[in-house]
Amino acid sequence: MADAARRNDGPVDDLGAPLGDAGSRTSGADGEDAGPGRPGPGAGRVSRTVLAAADIARIVSRMAHQILEKTSGGADVVLLGIPTRGVPLAARLAARIHDVEGVAVPTGSLDPTMYRDDLRLRAVRPLRVTDIPDGGVDGRVVILVDDVLYSGRTVRAALDALAEYGRPRAVQLAVLVDRGHRELPIRADYVGKNMPTSRRESVAVRLTETDGADAVLIVSPDGPAAPAAGAGR
Amino acid sequence: MNRHLLSTADLRREDALLVLDTAEQMARLSDRAVKKLPTLRGRTVVNLFFEDSTRTRTSFELAAKRLSADVINFSAKGSSVSKGESLKDTALTLEAMGADAVVCRHPASGAPHRLAGWVRGSVLNAGDGTHEHPTQALLDAFTIRRRLGRLDGLAVTIVGDVLHSRVARSNVWLLHTLGVKVTLVAPPTLVPHGVSAWPVDVSYDLDAVLPASDVVMMLRVQQERMSAAFFPTEREYSRRYGLDADRAATLPEHALVMHPGPMVRGMEISSEVADSARSTVVEQVANGVSVRMACLYLLLGGAYERDEREVTR
Amino acid sequence: MTSGQVPGPAEAWLLRAVRPLGGERADLLLAGGRIARTGAAGTLDATETGAQVLDADGLYALPGFVDLHTHLREPGREDAETVESGTRAAALGGYTTVFAMANTHPVADTAGVVEQVWRLGRDAGHCEVRPVGAVTEGLAGKRLAELGAMATSAAAVRVFSDDGHCVADALLMRRALEYVKAFDGVIAQHAEEPRLTEGAQMNEGTCSARLGMAGWPAVAEEAIIARDALLAGHVGSRLHVCHVSTAGSVEIIRWAKSKGWRVTAEVTPHHLLLTDELAATYDPVYKVNPPLRTAEDVEALRAGLADGTIDAVATDHAPHAPQDKETEWSAARPGMLGLQTALSIVIDTMVTTGLLDWAGVAERMALAPARIGGLPDVPVDVRSSMGVGAAATLTLVDPEARWVVDPARFASRSRNSPYRGMTMPGQVHATFLAGRPTVLDGKIV
Numbered sequence: 001m002a003d004a005a006r007r008n009d010g011p012v013d014d015l016g017a018p019l020g021d022a023g024s025r026t027s028g029a030d031g032e033d034a035g036p037g038r039p040g041p042g043a044g045r046v047s048r049t050v051l052a053a054a055d056i057a058r059i060v061s062r063m064a065h066q067i068l069e070k071t072s073g074g075a076d077v078v079l080l081g082i083p084t085r086g087v088p089l090a091a092r093l094a095a096r097i098h099d100v101e102g103v104a105v106p107t108g109s110l111d112p113t114m115y116r117d118d119l120r121l122r123a124v125r126p127l128r129v130t131d132i133p134d135g136g137v138d139g140r141v142v143i144l145v146d147d148v149l150y151s152g153r154t155v156r157a158a159l160d161a162l163a164e165y166g167r168p169r170a171v172q173l174a175v176l177v178d179r180g181h182r183e184l185p186i187r188a189d190y191v192g193k194n195m196p197t198s199r200r201e202s203v204a205v206r207l208t209e210t211d212g213a214d215a216v217l218i219v220s221p222d223g224p225a226a227p228a229a230g231a232g233r
Numbered sequence: 234m235n236r237h238l239l240s241t242a243d244l245r246r247e248d249a250l251l252v253l254d255t256a257e258q259m260a261r262l263s264d265r266a267v268k269k270l271p272t273l274r275g276r277t278v279v280n281l282f283f284e285d286s287t288r289t290r291t292s293f294e295l296a297a298k299r300l301s302a303d304v305i306n307f308s309a310k311g312s313s314v315s316k317g318e319s320l321k322d323t324a325l326t327l328e329a330m331g332a333d334a335v336v337c338r339h340p341a342s343g344a345p346h347r348l349a350g351w352v353r354g355s356v357l358n359a360g361d362g363t364h365e366h367p368t369q370a371l372l373d374a375f376t377i378r379r380r381l382g383r384l385d386g387l388a389v390t391i392v393g394d395v396l397h398s399r400v401a402r403s404n405v406w407l408l409h410t411l412g413v414k415v416t417l418v419a420p421p422t423l424v425p426h427g428v429s430a431w432p433v434d435v436s437y438d439l440d441a442v443l444p445a446s447d448v449v450m451m452l453r454v455q456q457e458r459m460s461a462a463f464f465p466t467e468r469e470y471s472r473r474y475g476l477d478a479d480r481a482a483t484l485p486e487h488a489l490v491m492h493p494g495p496m497v498r499g500m501e502i503s504s505e506v507a508d509s510a511r512s513t514v515v516e517q518v519a520n521g522v523s524v525r526m527a528c529l530y531l532l533l534g535g536a537y538e539r540d541e542r543e544v545t546r
Numbered sequence: 547m548t549s550g551q552v553p554g555p556a557e558a559w560l561l562r563a564v565r566p567l568g569g570e571r572a573d574l575l576l577a578g579g580r581i582a583r584t585g586a587a588g589t590l591d592a593t594e595t596g597a598q599v600l601d602a603d604g605l606y607a608l609p610g611f612v613d614l615h616t617h618l619r620e621p622g623r624e625d626a627e628t629v630e631s632g633t634r635a636a637a638l639g640g641y642t643t644v645f646a647m648a649n650t651h652p653v654a655d656t657a658g659v660v661e662q663v664w665r666l667g668r669d670a671g672h673c674e675v676r677p678v679g680a681v682t683e684g685l686a687g688k689r690l691a692e693l694g695a696m697a698t699s700a701a702a703v704r705v706f707s708d709d710g711h712c713v714a715d716a717l718l719m720r721r722a723l724e725y726v727k728a729f730d731g732v733i734a735q736h737a738e739e740p741r742l743t744e745g746a747q748m749n750e751g752t753c754s755a756r757l758g759m760a761g762w763p764a765v766a767e768e769a770i771i772a773r774d775a776l777l778a779g780h781v782g783s784r785l786h787v788c789h790v791s792t793a794g795s796v797e798i799i800r801w802a803k804s805k806g807w808r809v810t811a812e813v814t815p816h817h818l819l820l821t822d823e824l825a826a827t828y829d830p831v832y833k834v835n836p837p838l839r840t841a842e843d844v845e846a847l848r849a850g851l852a853d854g855t856i857d858a859v860a861t862d863h864a865p866h867a868p869q870d871k872e873t874e875w876s877a878a879r880p881g882m883l884g885l886q887t888a889l890s891i892v893i894d895t896m897v898t899t900g901l902l903d904w905a906g907v908a909e910r911m912a913l914a915p916a917r918i919g920g921l922p923d924v925p926v927d928v929r930s931s932m933g934v935g936a937a938a939t940l941t942l943v944d945p946e947a948r949w950v951v952d953p954a955r956f957a958s959r960s961r962n963s964p965y966r967g968m969t970m971p972g973q974v975h976a977t978f979l980a981g982r983p984t985v986l987d988g989k990i991v
Contacts, residue, residue, distance in 0.1 A: 111258070114272040114300075114530070124234065124535030126251060127258040164267040242756070321872050341874035342747075342758040343828030362876070364758030402758055426763070427755030 047204065051193060051216035056176070059192035060089070063174060064096035066190050071141055074103045076169065078137055080110040082146040082158055083128035088209035089176060090145040106133035110144065112157035130161070138166040143189075147205040149175040152186035177216060179203050234531050237349045237356040241367045241407035249371070249410055255527035256375050256520070263299070263523060273302035276533050279332040281323070281348075282359070283309040283339040288494060289359050289369075292518070293336045296525035302533070305330070320344060324351035334533055337361070355532040363397045369493050370403035372524040374411060376513050377448055379520070380489055385412035390442050392418045392474055393452030393501055394463075396425050400493045401452055405431055416442050420474065422463040439474055443483045450491040451476055451502050467500055477503040481511065489513050557982055558595050563587040564602035564942065566932035568904035574607065576938035579981040584934055600986070602942055605975050606904060609912035609931040610642025610673075610939035613885065614705070614734070614812055614919055615788060615860035618644070618675070620666060621659070622651025627865035627959050629666035629675060632885070634957040635863070636673045637984040639885040640911075640941035640974040643674040644863075645919055648685070649710040655680035655691035657699035664701035672984050673977075676919060679703040681722050681733060685711045690722060697729040704920035707734035709788055710835075712770055714740050719774060723783035730920060732784040732810075735774050737795070738836065742766035747876055749822040749837045757825055759875065762837045764792040771795050775802035775809050786918055787811040789862050791836040793846030800855045810918045812860035813847050815891035816882055820844075820964060830871050830878030831964050834864070837880075851910060852901040858915040861888045865960030883963040886956050889943065890970035898971065905929075912941075938981035947973035957990070 081090030087109045094107045111128035174190035179197045204217040278297040334355045337345040342362030349356040360366040395401045409432040416434040490511045558577040571587035619627035648654035660677035667675020679696035685708045696703040713719045750761020778785035802809040824832040850856040864881025896902040905928045916924045925931035953961040977985040
């Protein structure tokens with residue numbers, strides 16, 4: 001099977017992790033990727049902090065302003081976070097929007113797991129919460145929020161999942177980090193930080209709500225690239 | 234998760250909770266207008282039923298279809314099975330059809346265990362003889378947790394023909410694993426010899442147990458038991474072990490009344506109780522679909538392992 | 547090899563440096579069907595008698611084993627076993643006589659059927675076949691079969707059993723016990739109270755409760771043994787209890803023997819080794835009747851065999867065709883292969899545990915069953931079975947051998963061995979039947 005077809009959109013969830021794993025999020029570090037593999041704490045990996053807590057706060061604030069600008073003051077907007085870390089990001093954006101404009105934007109979560117095209121490539125994934133706010137999505141501007149945009153497959157699955165809940169007037173995408181390497185014709189409407197990476201690296205987003213502190217790290221493999229192994233199982 | 238779902242006795246606590254949590258998400262999806270999910274597209278689920286059970290078969294069928302699996306109903310009646318084909322030959326036939334999962338209901342205890350040794354797909358026990366009925370216990374636990382908000386520390390009383398009940402066995406192991414204190418109440422003739430090794434209390438006195446029960450789960454008394462001298466008469470059984478309104482009134486305010494169905498109204502449960510607000514009988518049916526969706530998803534929703542497996546022939 | 551049990555007068559074997567009953571090395575000269583001479587190891591000369599020499603250094607000599615309880619399945623289920631294949635398995639297991647159970651199709655309840663089985667055994671020539679006659683017509687438990695006709699037939703039946711079924715009717719059992727006194731017969735009872743075991747699948751206890759299988763309670767065996775022992779005592783007849791499986795049964799038999807009643811008993815190798823926990827696999831290779839019991843029962847059976855309460859080991863060798871075992875548990879037929887693994891299991895459970903010495907093995911596997919079965923010419927004691935003049939009916943065992951059970955390599959037509967893959971101690975090297983080898987170097991002659 002072609003490598004690309006097996007690759008995952010890293011930042012979806014704790015891929016392959018045991019239930020309740022609260023470890024750091026990394027993109028492209030899911031054990032299927034020919035590159036970094038799952039990052040153990042320090043084991044053979046070098047990580048460097050690329051965004052600190054203050055950077056993240058500024059970025060979220062800017063993204064909130066951009067959303068207000070682009071949606072004419074947030075009218076009809078619904079923010080849907082993609083679990084796990086898209087959900088607190090959506091909540092932060094909503095809070096900033098409220099601070100700035102005094103608008104209460106409906107916020108919820110959308111788990112695309114059951115719509116993924118790569119379910120069979122790894123052990124079964126636990127389902128996350130889908131919580132569509134009262135009022136639904138019909139005729140609204142739905143903004144999907146995720147932490148890292150990578151292959152684009154998660155967003156594709158999320159678009160399918162969203163369609164089951166109604167027909168939004170428009171769907172937009174907001175991501176904290178865009179690390180490139182798209183495998184589908186998908187782009188983000190709001191990007192916190194463009195972060196060029198190699199496929200062998202992974203991006204770890206940590207948020208206070210899920211990980212105890214805010215940070216974005218790039219994790220690089222220490223030695224030469226691991227051979228392009230299969231599904232690591 | 235194990236590859237198969239054969240028994241709740243070998244279900245670890247985290248696996249059981251994963252099923253319940255997954256079922257919770259499935260139940261939320263079942264509330265929306267579009268109930269169908271694409272998750273198991275291209276997968277084949279065979280309902281292999283050697284006993285009539287429209288309820289259980291329909292529940293599994295609906296669960297599989299909501300996940301977009303292809304469903305084949307293979308019932309013993311009218312098939313080559315009724316012409317004397319062995320379970321093994323049936324298994325090899327299903328294997329040749331490429332079944333990814335076999336949902337098996339069989340009158341012989343352990344038949345799904347045997348099947349699991351002959352097919353590469355996952356086997357889900359949908360009730361085997363007097364052994365187990367794991368998805369029923371999971372949906373019972375799910376129903377209790379939804380209604381009462383928790384399982385840990387609850388007191389559940391299971392009443393009736395424990396000796397022949399696969400529902401009772403599956404519930405005993407599962408509820409124990411989930412931290413529930415289980416009490417069995419039955420006439421001594423319907424308590425298994427060897428029950429002393431079970432993690433339960435046994436009582437012959439329903440009235441003594443009800444006031445301290447958070448849940449009372451009534452089991453069906455099958456017709457053939459009534460003629461086999463397990464108890465003198467239906468009337469006597471009903472007087473001593475039936476749940477009528479007077480008895481139900483001694484339950485705590487919040488307590489639930491459950492029944493796996495089909496009920497024998499008037500015998501083990503009065504209509505008044507069966508239709509009361511305490512009763513979860515109808516919810517149990519709806520929850521059954523969510524729980525079976527969860528089981529199918531957790532067994533079939535991951536890596537496709539058929540080719541890696543060894544099959545003993 | 548053709549028919550005829552009597553070896554040619556010229557056939558003579560010198561067993562060089564064999565250890566009779568595991569004792570000191572000695573030379574045994576077998577001639578004329580008997581042990582003709584004995585001497586210190588290396589002292590007997592083969593040339594003077596023209597005997598063939600078998601270097602038996604490292605082998606133990608035991609009297610040929612006798613199995614009181616073998617299912618040869620012929621006539622009727624030749625797909626599972628024949629007299630030929632079953633007796634081949636017997637010889638390879640060290641047996642020189644097997645008692646063939648009566649539950650064939652047709653049932654061995656007439657002189658005609660028992661003579662047929664006896665002749666098939668004689669023609670096969672691997673070991674003696676002594677047919678067991680049914681107690682009741684068609685094993686139906688209603689009317690006595692023609693016990694006298696079977697006793698006076700060419701098969702000379704002395705053991706009668708409805709094995710597979712219990713002679714449950716107390717009056718019929720009393721009559722049977724009384725009737726066979728006329729020809730010193732014995733009733734071998736399959737002790738199973740039928741009402742208490744309706745639909746039973748396995749031992750009733752904690753395992754059956756968990757596995758949801760109908761239980762076969764110990765009391766269903768013990769109640770019949772107690773009743774039959776009292777009957778045997780009352781009428782002064784011989785009772786033999788088949789396949790004793792519970793601790794309670796051992797106690798009852800011990801009590802019956804203490805009364806001086808003529809009660810004997812057998813235990814199977816599988817009841818000495820396996821327990822009901824194996825049913826958790828739902829693999830019917832572990833389904834047997836009476837069922838596998840608990841570890842406590844196993845302990846009591848071993849102790850009973852050691853102290854003589856249980857007289858004999860009997861295999862209850864029960865071959866079944868694959869379609870009768872590769873099914874769900876409740877649809878499977880009960881029974882296990884036993885002939886080629888019996889000795890190893892006795893070594894494992896009784897000898898290595900120190901419960902029996904090799905003379906004890908000889909007593910429990912050869913002499914006691916021979917006496918119970920009414921065989922002629924039974925040595926008065928174990929020692930004399932190795933002395934000059936004793937029948938040259940011997941089993942040579944390599945006690946140090948280790949082998950892995952592969953049912954596909956068994957002589958039986960069936961494969962239903964619960965010991966598949968287990969490593970077994972001790973192996974039969976050679977078997978001699980009245981001076982003639984039936985097995986040499988672990989292979990059929």
